Amino acid sequence: MLTKRLIACLNVVNGKVTDAAQDNILASAEILAHKMYEEHIDELIFCDITEQTRSVDIETVKKVARWIFIPLTVGGSIKSLSDMYKVLEAGAEKISVDLAAVRNPEIIREGAKAFGSQSIVLSTQVKRSEKMPSGYEVCISKTAIGKDAAEWLKYGQDLGAGEICLNSLDRDGTFSGYDIELMKLADAAVSVPIIASGGAGKPEHLSELFRQTESQGAIISSMLFSPRIEKNYSVRELKKFLSDNEIRVRPVK
């Protein structure tokens, strides 16, 4: 069967990785990506957050892709089919769309048609909201936009998204654990694989997520390298913890 995936998301500004709060430069994207690869991370997401208006930093994507032989997703500033083509050509397997999909959902359909559903990841930020039927509302830059989260994920899947990366803004940066209720909601809403994001702070949060939900992957960047968290963990430590708890992961050699 599939193993659970541990995924690092690199928030990149001008070729450098920053922490989630964007107030610390951590390392060059190329160097940190390679370090993560050597530590047996299962997958990497490169999120270019330099400026929303700018086009994708293809040169940095190429540098990152050159030395890593694991799946690479690129997101952040994808706005068109031509951006998608460029990042795939630069060595990425998957393209993540967030803001661009909200503005123009057709980009999901077009991307899936051109490159296959497996290459299109719908990335979504959500917050709890009593106004929404599912209890969660889609956000852009932390501002709720009046879309129900479950409806949006279903719509994204119908348009052709092959994977969902779901971030809880309520948990993001709190290190208090993933929003299990949200991930269960997503399990029921869609049949494509789900990556959980937001809230990881200690290894137990991963076992809780993988035991209680069908999430196949988890974003663990803060646990790995955020300077704001009490303790950073290595991929090896996290995988050992999961194996000891009978959760299947790709073994570290």
Added chain:
Amino acid sequence: MIRVIDYKAGNAASVLNAVRYLGFAADFARCADDIESATHIILPGTGSAAATMESLGEMGIIPVLDEVVLGNQVFFLGICVGMQILFEHSEEGNTTCLGWLKGRVVKFDSQKVRVPKMGWSKVVLNSSAEEYFYFVNSYYALPGDSADLYGVANYNGEFAAAVRRGNIFGTQFHAEKSGEAGLSLLRNFFERGML
């Protein structure tokens, strides 16, 4: 020279990057001449079976592939969709494929498992080696001749993770994105003609 077939919607660049990283002389194949001079041919795959067959048709390289792979027994490796189109037929877009191997390609049951299958899975190869490789697929092959089966993985039951018939190899997983395990499999293919 090793040639990686570069067609629309494939991930030829990633495959070529991995092959060159291993130190082999390799380049893209974009026309019949490139194929004729190849020592090993790799057909990468990320898109659909129909799109892949259409691209190969547009490039006009199917006859020369038949000639060098079936006739001259040049080593050939199809990856993911590149493996699926080795068979006679794919359910994906009801596509007639190369037919080098007997059998057909069908879809995973999304009522039972999440589709696409995406992630790392243990593969047991015929050599009895066990390794973890990265898969991204909604469809899988049902080889018509069980002798062609070269490795299995499990997703709602066992399925063909790798196939081999003489000089023709296929992996359903992405060797170029499977870390050290994938790189060493590629090295074996080039150096020893096995996976």
